[in-house]
């Protein structure tokens with residue numbers, strides 16, 4: 001395969017839980033250095049997509065290429081190296097409450113490389129500075145706000161200078177000002193560290209401000225994609241319903257009836 005300018009490419013991807021297919025033929029591309037957003041209503045398959053990219057869920061069909069390498073067809077050593085280039089900001093931060101801010105951010109560094117205490121301190125304080133929390137390094141995680149916790153998680157996600165950062169709901173639980181701060185940080189850090197960002201989010205306002213390309217998924221499929229401007233001007237009723245948050249429109253209100261549900265219902269009825 002010739003070298004491309006792509007950081008992450010999903011081709012005809014199918015994945016799910018047990019026999020249930022959730023991701024249904026997803027193809028998308030994140031070019032190096034760009035901010036790409038995956039949006040979709042609750043239950044559309046965003047977290048499933050993230051889990052498939054991070055290797056927590058196996059691929060049923062199709063492929064994932066990271067920097068042109070097919071992650072299903074490389075040695076464990078190459079996969080480990082590729083994963084070092086992948087930073088993840090987890091939805092709930094996944095911070096350790098018994099450690100302070102500094103220790104939480106230092107953790108990936110101490111686990112993955114041998115460096116002196118002086119170097120460690122310099123790197124961690126520099127990352128904390130980039131999220132505006134240098135002077136909060138000593139604070140226990142239990143004493144910080146939700147917005148600060150997101151910034152700590154952000155600093156931790158970028159501590160190893162990953163070339164791709166995945167953000168799982170970076171704006172969830174934040175007020176509009178804190179969301180704006182996080183959006184600005186994602187944009188600034190992407191530029192400064194020259195990394196590709198993949199955002200999984202519901203937040204139309206912040207996402208449309210900073211993203212280069214937005215993919216909207218529904219029912220495990222790509223329903224629409226384009227630049228924020230293209231989507232705002234789109235005639236697609238699904239896109240309009242999603243970005244305007246309208247209750248009326250083509251998006252189904254009811255959770256789809258699966259075979260599992262029908263089987264469960266039958267068993268319930270037999271019990272009555």
Ligand SMILES: Nc1ncnc2c1ncn2[C@@H]1O[C@H](COP(=O)(O)OP(=O)(O)OP(=O)(O)O)[C@@H](O)[C@H]1O
Nearest residue numbers: 017020022040041042043044045046047048049202
């Ligand atoms: N562990 C699991 N086992 C079986 N089905 C699951 C599992 N996790 C999620 N699902 C199903 O997969 C579908 C997609 O869920 P997913 O969590 O990917 O949606 P989402 O877009 O991230 O939703 P939200 O925005 O609410 O977090 C849903 O129908 C859900 O019921």
